[in-house]
Amino acid sequence: MRKCALSKLPDVFEKIASEMTLFLPVDREDGRAEYQQWVPGKALSDALTTVKSPKDLFFPQTEDLMRFKVEGKKIAIDDIREDVEPFAVFGVRACDVRSLDILDRVFLTEPRDSYYAEKREKGVVVSLSCEKPAETCFCTAFGIDPLTSAGDVAVWKTETALFFKANTEKGGAFLKIIEELTEDTAGEEVEAVKAKTEKILQKLPLRDVPVNAFGGGKTQALFDRPEWDTLSESCLGCGTCTFVCPTCQCYDIKDFSAGNAVIRYRCWDSCMYSEFTKMAHGNNRVTQKERFRQRFMHKLVYFPENHDGLFSCVGCGRCLRSCPVSMNIVKVMRKIGGKHNA
């Protein structure tokens, strides 16, 4: 493990930024935080969650894929993807780190998504262990440890120091960059911070959401539950929950016509939208209840069924904070699966 004084953080950032683009959560005037590119003077936010997750850096909300150009009777197809320079994302919380594992399952299995893959290859994920979980956090329910983050490099913060541990080869190379600013340590202080936060984890009001009531193989049992009617009745179908969610991965592919050329791009889509996956025959899900149910069944039943039991909610709490009508996955889980985990 490596260590450096907290006061050296700006130097650490400067050093990293001299080698690669650096992104980190930065406080905004409205009291929330968002991922921004680091430039001198920008400080790491203490906020637990950003409004949007770091998913954006690997799977941007809109992304150009290719261009078709008509030349006489021929159509030229150009790959117009933007070059990806090596980059680091600093300060990723454990829930968001897990969300990348979930996205990997979707984008990196055959047929591999080369746009996503390139960003995953070139991006170093530097996690940051949580000190002050919020009441909306329930990552532990999904077996995520917010005190020992995964990612290429794990970072812990105490009141005076930062501790770094490489988890992967890429992470090792990253620590080389800041080697001169850090020193070797056994890292005893880390255990003390962890113990303090561990106590809070025991008190989190959502720590025991009933995950065991969900999972692969539960489609028949849960699909027609009458509770979906009342749960979905207030949903506006706005899609905010899907856009702030670090694991929502649906996108649409669209063409933008620019005279004699067409630019094909993709943009995030939402299962909450009435025109989602609309086909020639119409729409798969015609009521908001069906669309609402899809979002939660996908996260809690279909995804684990197809991916070795892995749930595709990471308990980050973003949808709890952003839904305009305060409807969310915790309310769904507790209504259908009972108040506590059995």
Next chain:
Amino acid sequence: MQKMTREALLEKARELLSSGKVSAVLGWKKGEFDYDVTPAVFDSVDALEDFVWGDFCGANLSKYLIKETKKHRVLVFLKPCDTYSMNQLLTEHRFEREQVHAVGVPCDGMADINLLRRKAGEGIVSVDSIGEEIKVETLYSDEPVIIDRREVLLERCVNCKSKKHAAFDELLSDAGEDSSSDRFQDVEKLESMTPDERFEFWQNELSRCIRCNACRDVCPACTCETCVFNNPSSGAENKAPVNSFEEQMFHIIRAFHVAGRCTDCGECARVCPEHIPLHLINRKIIKDMNAFYGVFQAGAEVGAKSPLLDYTVSDIEPGAVFDGRDHDA
């Protein structure tokens, strides 16, 4: 704290449900915490167990009337500002008035959870309102944090336009008064900027927009069955910000589409996850309309014609340039 009690609302709800005068009650439902209240339909007296009334009942229930009156005769609880939305929806023939029993609830201003978080800190596990104080317990303070309620009110409540219900079948209290707040102050600040400053202000605000559509979907004036932005055949369908220009277009088009119909209910700004002050766009249009055509409040009366839909010979020339400053001076 709201002076009107939950019990008073409940009594009304029970009475109308049991007598069969209505088959559903539109109200607010308890969440996992004290602040995450959800609009809900209660179709039996037993279901009312989860009914809440308090400082976090900001959600305007009027828009749900479109959906629910198709299935039920509905008792709806409306705060003064919500009644303007109901009237506007009636003006636009969105539902049958006979299907609604509107109960006017007095309102002492609603709290903004985002402001409360900024004051009390993260980890809010309980919120209790007593008089003008809000007592907050968090995971990180041994003692409850006491917050002055007036400091955490929603923007639209700070700038409340009226405590008087514009429509109701019955009122739970005496009729309220018009408020004297100056809701155009922030618009004036924008007007006093140079065009470049103003452009920069909006660029900065709107660049955060994630096109989640929460502002549109919560808006009681946005009731098109299929919005152009969702309609693949409209030519304007767009799910995501392709570039900032399109982003601004979404907001400008929406603002113009609700112009003259926006009651300034403030729901758009309340729900925006990116905290974009959307109300300022609508309020600027309201302010200009007031200056051009005389004061008009959408939803004050059912059937009233918005000046934008009502030509009179004394209307100013549409081409007149007006920027709030006196050019002759």
